[in-house]
Amino acid sequence: MRHLMSPLDFTTEELEQLFDLANDIEKNMKKYSHACDGKKLATCFYEPSTRTRLSFESAMLSLGGNVLGFSDANSSSAAKGESVSDTIRMISCYADICAMRHPKEGAPMVAATKSSIPVINAGDGGHQHPTQTLTDLLTIRSLKGRLNNFTIGLCGDLKFGRTVHSLINALSRYDNITFVFVSPEELKIPEYITDMLKEKNISYEEVISLEEVIGKLDLLYMTRVQRERFFNEEDYVRLKDFYILNKEKMDMAKPDMLVLHPLPRVNEISVEVDDDERAVYFKQVQYGVYVRMALILTLLEIDTDNL
Numbered sequence: 290m291r292h293l294m295s296p297l298d299f300t301t302e303e304l305e306q307l308f309d310l311a312n313d314i315e316k317n318m319k320k321y322s323h324a325c326d327g328k329k330l331a332t333c334f335y336e337p338s339t340r341t342r343l344s345f346e347s348a349m350l351s352l353g354g355n356v357l358g359f360s361d362a363n364s365s366s367a368a369k370g371e372s373v374s375d376t377i378r379m380i381s382c383y384a385d386i387c388a389m390r391h392p393k394e395g396a397p398m399v400a401a402t403k404s405s406i407p408v409i410n411a412g413d414g415g416h417q418h419p420t421q422t423l424t425d426l427l428t429i430r431s432l433k434g435r436l437n438n439f440t441i442g443l444c445g446d447l448k449f450g451r452t453v454h455s456l457i458n459a460l461s462r463y464d465n466i467t468f469v470f471v472s473p474e475e476l477k478i479p480e481y482i483t484d485m486l487k488e489k490n491i492s493y494e495e496v497i498s499l500e501e502v503i504g505k506l507d508l509l510y511m512t513r514v515q516r517e518r519f520f521n522e523e524d525y526v527r528l529k530d531f532y533i534l535n536k537e538k539m540d541m542a543k544p545d546m547l548v549l550h551p552l553p554r555v556n557e558i559s560v561e562v563d564d565d566e567r568a569v570y571f572k573q574v575q576y577g578v579y580v581r582m583a584l585i586l587t588l589l590e591i592d593t594d595n596l
C-alpha cells in the first residue's frame with residue numbers, strides 16, 4: 290500500500306504516468322465516471338481549506354465514489370484530545386482512502402504509519418503540500434509542454450509557503466531549471482532548501498525586487514503571505530502588500546510567461562491581471578481536480594486499462 294507524503298514519493302517516471310492519466314481524464318471524463326463506484330474518500334481537515342478539500346471531493350465524486358469527513362478540527366474528536374494515530378485507525382474502518390491536512394508538520398506521516406488505507410498529505414503546516422505540487426507540475430507540463438529548461442520565479446512568502454517548498458523539491462529533479470527567489474528579507478527561502486540546491490548544483494538567485502527579474506522568467510509562481518504562520522500581526526501587516534503583480538509589471542514580462550498561484554489570492558495579484566492570457570491560476574484549479582482523480586486511481590490501484 291502506498292501513501293503520498295512528499296512529491297518525491299513518486300519517481301519522475303511515475304509522475305509522467307500520473308500526468309498522462311490526468312491528461313486522459315481531462316479528455317475522456319466520462320470514461321472514468323464509475324471507476325471508483327462503491328469506494329469512499331475521507332477528507333480529514335484539521336486546518337481551514339476550501340480549494341484542496343473541495344478539489345479532493347470533486348475528484349472522488351467525478352470517479353463515482355463517495356466522500357465523508359470533517360473540515361474543522363473543532364468538529365472532530367481532536368477537540369476531545371484524540372490523537373491523529375487513533376483517528377486514522379478509526380477512519381481506516383470507514384473509508385478506502387484518506388486526504389489529511391494538519392497544522393502540525395509531519396502529522397499525516399504519523400497517521401500513515403498507523404493506517405491500513407492510503408493516506409494523502411493534503412498540507413502539513415509550513416512543510417509540504419504534495420498534491421498542490423502535482424497540480425502545479427501538471428499545469429506547467431500541459432501548458433508549456435515540458436518540465437525542464439526554464440527559469441521560474443517564486444515570489445512572496447518563501448519562508449512559510451509550503452507549496453513553494455514542495456514545488457522546489459519536485460522541480461529540482463528536472464534538467465536545466467533556474468530558480469529566482471523573490472521575497473522580502475524576512476520571508477526568504479529556508480536555508481535547508483538553498484543548501485539542497487547548492488548540493489545538487491542547481492542555479493538560483495535571491496532578490497527583493499520583482500521588477501528587476503520579471504523580464505527573464507518563463508514562469509512566475511506568486512504566493513500569498515501566510516498570515517496564520519506569523520507570530521505577530523504587525524509583521525504580517527507590514528509585509529502583506531510587499532508585492533502586487535499588476536498590468537504594468539506584466540508588460541515587462543515575456544509574452545509567454547505563465548503566472549501561477551496556488552490560491553487563495555489576497556492582494557498579491559491585482560484582478561486586472563486575471564484577463565491576461567498568461568494568468569493561468571484558475572486553469573490550475575481545474576488541473577488540480579484531474580491530477581487528484583489520477584492520484585486516487587493510482588493509490589487505490591484501480592485498473593484503468595479496462596474502463
Ligand code: NCD
Nearest residue numbers: 340341412452513551552553
Ligand atoms: C495553499 C496552502 O494551503 O498551502 N492553498 C492551497 O492549498 N491551494 C496556499 C495558501 O494557502 O496560500
